[in-house]
Amino acid sequence: MRTGIKTFDKPGQRGNALDLKKQKQLDTELVYLQDPLKLAENTIALLRNDDNDKAHDLVRRASKRMSCTVSWNHLVDYAMSTGSVKRAVHIYNEMKKRAQKPDAHTYTILLRGLSWHPHLQDSLPLALKIYHSMFAEDCPIKPNIIHTNAVLKVCAMARDMDALWGVAAKLPQKGPGAPNNLTFTTILNAIRAVAWHNDKDLRDEDWEEKSLRRQRAVVQGRKIWEEIIPRWRSGDIFIDEELVCAMGRLLLLGSTERDYDDILSLAEQVMGLPRQKRQLGEPREITGGEGTSLVTEETTVDRASQHEPSLLEVSNDHPEVAAEDETSLLSTPAPVINTALANVFRPKSSSPNISKARPGRNTLSLVLDACINLRAVPSAQAYWGLLTDPSGPYNVTPDSENYHMYLRVLRVQRASKAACDLIQDMHSGDLKSMQLLQPKTFRIAFSACARNKANARVMEHATPILHIMCKTLTQPDLKCLEMFRDLASSQVQRDFHITLNALREMETGVRLLRNYVNYGNEDVVVDNVTKTAAIDFARRLLGVFDKVRQTAGDRLEREEKNYIIAQKSALDLWAQRRVKIMRAGKRYMRMRSGQIPRSEEMPLVRKKVERWTSGKHTLKLEDRAEKALGVGRRKRMQRAEEARERTGEFDGFV
Numbered sequence: 227m228r229t230g231i232k233t234f235d236k237p238g239q240r241g242n243a244l245d246l247k248k249q250k251q252l253d254t255e256l257v258y259l260q261d262p263l264k265l266a267e268n269t270i271a272l273l274r275n276d277d278n279d280k281a282h283d284l285v286r287r288a289s290k291r292m293s294c295t296v297s298w299n300h301l302v303d304y305a306m307s308t309g310s311v312k313r314a315v316h317i318y319n320e321m322k323k324r325a326q327k328p329d330a331h332t333y334t335i336l337l338r339g340l341s342w343h344p345h346l347q348d349s350l351p352l353a354l355k356i357y358h359s360m361f362a363e364d365c366p367i368k369p370n371i372i373h374t375n376a377v378l379k380v381c382a383m384a385r386d387m388d389a390l391w392g393v394a395a396k397l398p399q400k401g402p403g404a405p406n407n408l409t410f411t412t413i414l415n416a417i418r419a420v421a422w423h424n425d426k427d428l429r430d431e432d433w434e435e436k437s438l439r440r441q442r443a444v445v446q447g448r449k450i451w452e453e454i455i456p457r458w459r460s461g462d463i464f465i466d467e468e469l470v471c472a473m474g475r476l477l478l479l480g481s482t483e484r485d486y487d488d489i490l491s492l493a494e495q496v497m498g499l500p501r502q503k504r505q506l507g508e509p510r511e512i513t514g515g516e517g518t519s520l521v522t523e524e525t526t527v528d529r530a531s532q533h534e535p536s537l538l539e540v541s542n543d544h545p546e547v548a549a550e551d552e553t554s555l556l557s558t559p560a561p562v563i564n565t566a567l568a569n570v571f572r573p574k575s576s577s578p579n580i581s582k583a584r585p586g587r588n589t590l591s592l593v594l595d596a597c598i599n600l601r602a603v604p605s606a607q608a609y610w611g612l613l614t615d616p617s618g619p620y621n622v623t624p625d626s627e628n629y630h631m632y633l634r635v636l637r638v639q640r641a642s643k644a645a646c647d648l649i650q651d652m653h654s655g656d657l658k659s660m661q662l663l664q665p666k667t668f669r670i671a672f673s674a675c676a677r678n679k680a681n682a683r684v685m686e687h688a689t690p691i692l693h694i695m696c697k698t699l700t701q702p703d704l705k706c707l708e709m710f711r712d713l714a715s716s717q718v719q720r721d722f723h724i725t726l727n728a729l730r731e732m733e734t735g736v737r738l739l740r741n742y743v744n745y746g747n748e749d750v751v752v753d754n755v756t757k758t759a760a761i762d763f764a765r766r767l768l769g770v771f772d773k774v775r776q777t778a779g780d781r782l783e784r785e786e787k788n789y790i791i792a793q794k795s796a797l798d799l800w801a802q803r804r805v806k807i808m809r810a811g812k813r814y815m816r817m818r819s820g821q822i823p824r825s826e827e828m829p830l831v832r833k834k835v836e837r838w839t840s841g842k843h844t845l846k847l848e849d850r851a852e853k854a855l856g857v858g859r860r861k862r863m864q865r866a867e868e869a870r871e872r873t874g875e876f877d878g879f880v
Contacts, residue, residue, distance in 0.1 A: 248283070252284055253287065255284065262294050262297070263296075265288055265294055266294070268284070269297045270300055272284070273301075281301065285301060289324040289325070293327075294326065295321075295326050295327060295329050298317065298318075298332070302314045302317050302335050302339075303339070305317055306339025311343055311348075311352075315352065318332070327366065328367065330367050330370065330372075332367075333360060333367060333369075334372055337356065337376035337377050337380060338379075341353075341376060344380065344384045350384040350386055353380040353381075354393075357377040357393070371402070371404070374405075374409065375408050375409055377393055378409065381393065382416035382419065385423060387416065390416055394413060397409070406463055406464070407465055407468075410454055410469055411468050411469045413450060414447055414472040414473055414476055415472050417447055418472075418475055421479055440479040444480040447473060448570055452570045455570065458496070458580070459580060465496050465583050466583050467583050467585065467588055467589055468588070469583070470492060470497065471588045471592050474489045474596070478592075478595060478596070478599070483599075484506060487503075487506045489592060490502075490505075490597075491571040492571045494573050497582055497585050498582050499613075502605040503602050587622060590614070590631075591631050593609045593613075594609065594628075594631040597635065601638070603635055603638050610632055626664065629652060629667065630667060632648065633648065633667065633671055633674065634670060637673050637674040640674065640681075642674050642675040642677075642684050642687040645670075645674040645675065646691055648671075649667070649668075649671050649691050652667070653694045663699075665699060665705070668691060669703070669705055669709070672688065672710060672713070673709065675688040675691070675709075675713055676709055676713055679713055679717070682721075685728050689731050692706075692710050692735060695735070696734045701738075701747055702735055702742060704760060704763060707763060710728070710735070711767055715770045718770075718773050722774050725773075726774055726789075729770065729774075730789075736767070736797075739760055740760075740800060743756070743757055743804065757804060757808060758808075761805060764797045764800060768794055768798060768801075
């Protein structure tokens with residue numbers, strides 16, 4: 227039952243009435259709050275301290291003496307921000323009953339708050355009811371474009387396109403209530419969200435239906451953009467990066483190369499961003515034995531073979547042949563879009579007084595994604611250099627998602643050296659304070675190295691990435707260690723010394739992984755799934771050592787043989803110990819829960835688990851492993867101290 231808000235303080239209602247002592251306290255405070263501005267500031271201070279009961283009672287008492295609409299707006303806004311939609315509507319109704327007239331900001335708060343809670347069943351009907359009530363003759367506040375954008379956002383969040391088009395159809399072409407950039411941004415995002423959400427209801431086999439739905443959404447977006455451009459050229463609306471990227475993300479849903487290529491034309495049209503790739507259909511010269519000829523780069527790649535005639539104009543004599551371009555994704559024929567919609571993104575000469583959108587991080591991510599879909603890796607690198615150049619005209623500072631997108635571009639190109647340089651740049655200078663490096667970052671970088679494993683110097687690129695990962699992440703990423711292990715194993719046949727040196731470089735990462743599995747972390751509890759995966763990783767790493775010994779044979783030096791023996795001994799003992807701990811722990815928990823009868827072994831099992839998890843047993847393993855290398859006690863103590871300084875929580879040979 228919701229508490230903390232009282233309906234009316236009438237004298238006849240004992241449960242809702244304020245006692246005399248509280249009334250006097252409120253009246254005393256109101257003596258110093260005669261100005262509505264002071265009352266609004268005091269209301270905000272009370273709400274920040276979560277004293278909404280007193281704030282509500284104070285505004286009620288003040289409503290008898292002055293107009294305090296702003297304070298009522300704060301109460302409604304606070305209720306919406308806490309998720310109490312019914313309470314906010316109740317305050318709004320009480321505000322009107324107390325002769326406090328709502329202003330334009332009141333309706334904005336209500337509609338904006340309803341868009342925060344689209345999961346509620348009554349959010350959309352209530353928003354439409356409030357919005358349409360503003361058109362009544364007796365309503366002093368008429369809706370403006372801010373209210374329209376707010377109710378459109380409610381419709382978009384509820385994925386009700388019928389309601390959205392019903393509201394948008396009433397907008398005038400020009401004037402105060404005409405649509406602005408935020409209006410078109412909301413509509414384009416709604417089209418994309420509905421098309422993406424409806425695909426989840428279809429099975430994977432219904433890819434033709436998915437493609438058809440997405441193509442319809444793209445055609446709707448093209449028609450809307452066809453209305454935006456004339457308004458922009460005439461100066462009626464302002465185009466910002468958010469609107470451009472909303473249209474670009476909608477084009478990414480398309481299944482044709484024309485849709486992806488139009489993203490680059492879109493950036494050139496409204497941002498002035500020069501194309502770094504030749505446009506599809508643009509003739510290019512090819513010099514052959516008989517002379518020079520002109521060919522076009524037009525390709526037809528569409529997933530759908532069916533389409534709606536009212537949206538797309540289909541040529542009956544269009545040949546159903548596979549595309550010949552190497553960058554084609556599929557080989558099914560594409561429906562031909564009418565000329566007006568196909569050329570809607572073509573840049574035209576415009577007045578120099580037209581304000582163009584400035585590209586930012588969102589634009590950088592968009593053009594990189596389009597280039598990946600077009601398999602135009604050199605163009606993606608050119609866009610990256612153009613937009614991120616500190617001395618260039620744009621000087622965009624990439625965020626983590628931009629770096630991840632660019633790493634994917636390098637992965638497609640098998641550019642392990644460029645990926646290594648990028649990781650080093652992210653770990654140095656001013657970028658280090660931005661904390662851009664995540665487990666996801668290293669996984670993409672290692673996958674770029676894995677695709678370039680045919681390169682004899684790939685381990686020189688992967689090793690610095692591993693060192694940076696061990697220094698940066700609070701806990702080792704097991705997937706990255708597995709990728710580095712497999713990459714090192716793939717180099718055995720080329721030169722076993724490369725693999726052996728890579729295994730030496732893995733010592734710090736493996737030690738951190740053991741330390742994490744043995745003792746956990748302050749914030750994370752290691753589950754059995756992670757422990758099992760770590761044990762499997764150690765056993766597969768043993769196989770890499772065996773592979774090196776079998777490949778090298780007699781070519782191994784004595785120091786290398788002793789190193790392999792010591793590492794295998796430590797890995798094998800650690801894996802066996804972890805398996806015994808997990809088995810003993812499971813048996814102990816089953817005994818404790820009564821799944822198996824208690825026996826005299828229960829205290830012994832618990833004691834054994836405690837002994838295996840203690841530091842003394844781990845130190846014995848350290849002595850046993852390092853004695854195989856002939857390392858003295860002083861050297862072992864020095865090594866443990868150095869490891870403790872590197873990791874901050876080293877405890878023995880882990």
